[in-house]
Amino acid sequence: MRFGIFYEHQLPRPWHEGDELKLFQDALDQVELADKLGIDHAWEVEHHFLEEYSHSSAPEVFLAACSQRTKNIRLGHGITLMPPNYNHPARVAERIATLDLVSRGRVEWGTGESSALLELGGFNVPVGEKRSQWREAVEQCANMMAMDPYPGYEGEYFSMPCRNVVPKPVQRPHPPLWVACSNRETIKLAARLGIGALTFAFVDPSEAKQWVDDYYRIFKEEAVPIGHACNPNVAMVTGFSLNQDAAVAKARGMDGFRFFGYALGHHYIFGEHKPGRTNIWDAFEKARPTLPEEGGNRGIGTPDDMRKHLRGFAEAGVDQVAFIQQGGRNRHEDICSSLELFANDVMPEFKEYEAERQKKKAEELAPYIEAAMKRKKFMKPLSDDEIPNVVALGRQIAETSKVVSAD
Template sequence: MDFILMTEGDTPVGLTHEHRYRELVEEVLLAERVGFDAFGSSEQHVALGTASVSAPEVLYPYLMALTSRMRFIHLVTLLPTRMNHALRVAERVATEDILSNGRVELGTGRGNTTLALRAFEVDPSENKAQWREGIELIRSAFLNDVFSYVGEHYKVPPRSLVPKPLQGPYPPISAAAGSPSSVETAASMGIGAIMGGLYLGFDLVENMVKLYDDTLAATNHPYPITPRKMVAVAGGMHCAETTAQARLEAKPLFEMAKLSTDAYERLSKLSKDYAYMGAVKDIDFNDEEYMFERSQGFMVGDPEHCIEHVQRYADMGVEALVLRVDSLPHDQLMRSIELFGKYVIPRFKHPRNVVRSADDVLAEIRAARPAHEEALRQFNDTHNLAQKETVR
């Protein structure tokens, strides 16, 4: 399983964006040192709280120059035509791929806030089709030299992409998939799906993972595929020395979750493509037990408790976890990243190297003795019989 650190530069009242960005850089560098596989941020515009990263394509190259191993995934690049022309996205990602030596991935979406959609004059009833055409145009530009495209929203004459990306056939592509319909669409297109984000529980996500597998296997794919089952822990991951401490420190994340989903019900009424978001109205964001343990929106606890949560995803067949680590004081975020990297990630990346207690090892040694003694007895019997045959 891959572990992806996600932060959006959520900046508390009284702090400057400049200071929060400096903190963000420290968090990403620590994450690389302790074993996270990738870093990602969403693309949020004119946001009120919860996020300040509006230009990840500018932030990422700065971080790429400071890192050597960690990958960078856009979580997500918005593909309504008024926000990002798909051809410009292809050019930017190809440039990032070169500068990072092949460490960039493209997550995509269509926008989930009325603030941003209205600011850019995006029609919620059209942006899903724009997103889909954008994916097709980007893949064609990456894959074909010369490429062209004709659709409802894009009509690009024969051209050659400059520059070309390093990764072949192209950098991995995925899509935000908050509904079963979106999961089916991503799987049918042969791209990764970033599932979760609605706080509706583990069963929904587990069903989405199965739906992704079934749809991917049942579809013929004209383009090279970049499949991956990804799940977002959108409310937040927070790891502390004890679960009680982690829960106490993480309570402010509930307010972030309420604020970030505030537009979902309004969006659900603007377009049938967003209808599934209306389910958020039934979530009780004040039910601490549900939110922390059953909503699927959080992973909060001591390292052992976090390991239990990760194992639940591993048992579903999830291939990557997107862990939002944000909206808390910088020192708490740094400690959370360090604890998770030191004690949780190795249990899934390098389990044979994790040091166990002497008592556990000794108990296994004692349990293994009877089988060893039986094997030794059989060996001696066979050896003695062979010696007798030799004497004869």
């Protein structure tokens, strides 16, 4: 199994001068440490206007900074918001490719649409259209990275003429493609589209097995890739706080993990928010006595607790577990201590046979991937004669002026 660290850049109120600066600098230090320890992935979200829950509105900038402080860790968009009102597909293609170049081919391209009204409304993305907008944008963005030139597109949600979208990524035809999944229906959609499932639902290993079994069954039987390559993988998130003393691990990490869930619920499910004024941390403190405690069944406890927790995911067939370590008021020093303890005491057991597992998995899935790619209907490339000439604006103005003068 592989492991990742996952960032929302949470910042509970009250806010003080320098808090955001410290938040981002600490996160960069943590990613650098994770790279040195052998953690496989660093995932960074894209969210807008979700105060306290996520101050990560420009993940491409953060991940680019990470790329220059690391050597091996994969840099994951977890996720890029794809409806065109958030990000024009050509701009996504350009940014993903550029990040792939500056990181020497380490990008994971996660995608999604959001279910938070603060984001959807802020960018005028209709709730009823967000899934279809995501699907159109993802397919065309993959085409832009893979095709030379991109033939152009007249779609339902965006249109653009023929252009060659540059630069092109290191990983061809494009970096591994994922979608955020919060329920089993979306994980089934990921399988049907031949892309990785980034599952942000907190499930136990027994439930995880049902999700994984559904995913790989559907992938083998039905997959029609939305991109130009398949990425059959399932990643799941869990809490994370380790110490040889379980009570210390809980004291350091449980409150942050519970705030993570509470703030998520506030913005997505039950909250009422006045921009710039609502204090989610105050509401959380009032609700804290009614919230369940978390322990080893959520990745918060001793190394033995974590080992048992992860074995369940490994036996369920989960490909990667990503740790929610930066939540609430969790301290930078405690996060680093947990990472070091995990890398020394827990990770080696799961890393020992990972290369062999990956090899067997690739061999098993190879015929299914081949069949899936045969079902894919690729966008028709243009012949050289069909590629339009674009006359420079200055020349057009000069030629128009000549015509007017002659008249």
